[in-house]
Amino acid sequence: MRKHAFFLFLSLTLASLAGNAAELKIGFVNQERILREAPAAKRVQDKLEKEFAGRRAELDRLQKQGRDLETTLQKEAVTLPEADRVAKERQLSQLTRDFQRMQREFREDVSLRQNEEYASLQERANKIINSIAEKEKFDLIFQEAVYASAKIDITDKVIKALSDK
Numbered sequence: 001m002r003k004h005a006f007f008l009f010l011s012l013t014l015a016s017l018a019g020n021a022a023e024l025k026i027g028f029v030n031q032e033r034i035l036r037e038a039p040a041a042k043r044v045q046d047k048l049e050k051e052f053a054g055r056r057a058e059l060d061r062l063q064k065q066g067r068d069l070e071t072t073l074q075k076e077a078v079t080l081p082e083a084d085r086v087a088k089e090r091q092l093s094q095l096t097r098d099f100q101r102m103q104r105e106f107r108e109d110v111s112l113r114q115n116e117e118y119a120s121l122q123e124r125a126n127k128i129i130n131s132i133a134e135k136e137k138f139d140l141i142f143q144e145a146v147y148a149s150a151k152i153d154i155t156d157k158v159i160k161a162l163s164d165k
Contacts, residue, residue, distance in 0.1 A: 027133070027141040028148035030155045034125055035118060039163040044117045048110065055106050062099045069095060121162075128161045129154075 035041050069092045077085060132154060133141050142148065 024139045025137060026152050027136075027138045027154045028145055028152050029125075029129055029141060029143050029158055030148075030153065031122070031125070031143050033155050034159055034162070035121070038121075038125075038159045040121055040124070041118075044114075044121055048113055048117065051113065052106070052110055055102075055109075059099070059103055059106060062095065062102065066092065066095045066099055125158055125162060128158050132157055132161070 069088065073080075073085070073088050073092060080088070129141055129143075132138070141154070
């Protein structure tokens with residue numbers, strides 16, 4: 001008897017939801033597209049590239065210095081006195097460690113700054129999405145979906161609004 005009551009309740013609930021679903025206005029926003037295509041996202045990327053250009057150049061310089069030292073060691077390994085060869089190998093080893101440490105710190109710093117900048121952009125996008133939802137009387141806007149029809153996709157509106165600000 002309980003099973004029948006539960007199924008009756010479930011059927012009535014689904015039927016009432018189906019009747020109300022025709023009145024719902026649903027939208028979808030593709031966050032990945034916003035972060036990839038919005039002019040504001042491109043400005044963030046340019047800003048970060050400029051911010052880290054000096055450190056990237058320093059890493060490139062260290063990498064080249066290491067390659068040059070390695071090449072020198074390979075060419076002169078036979079003719080170098082043992083003490084000089086060992087000193088150059090130590091120097092190369094130290095240079096490699098420094099490069100790896102700086103490269104790791106660089107990646108961590110870039111990642112941190114990207115997260116900060118994209119979080120700010122995401123916050124602005126969310127405000128715009130809320131504004132669009134209020135103006136156009138949306139009942140629900142999804143930011144993630146397995147599938148979303150193009151007729152409910154409002155990503156272009158959000159990208160345009162982000163470029164206007």
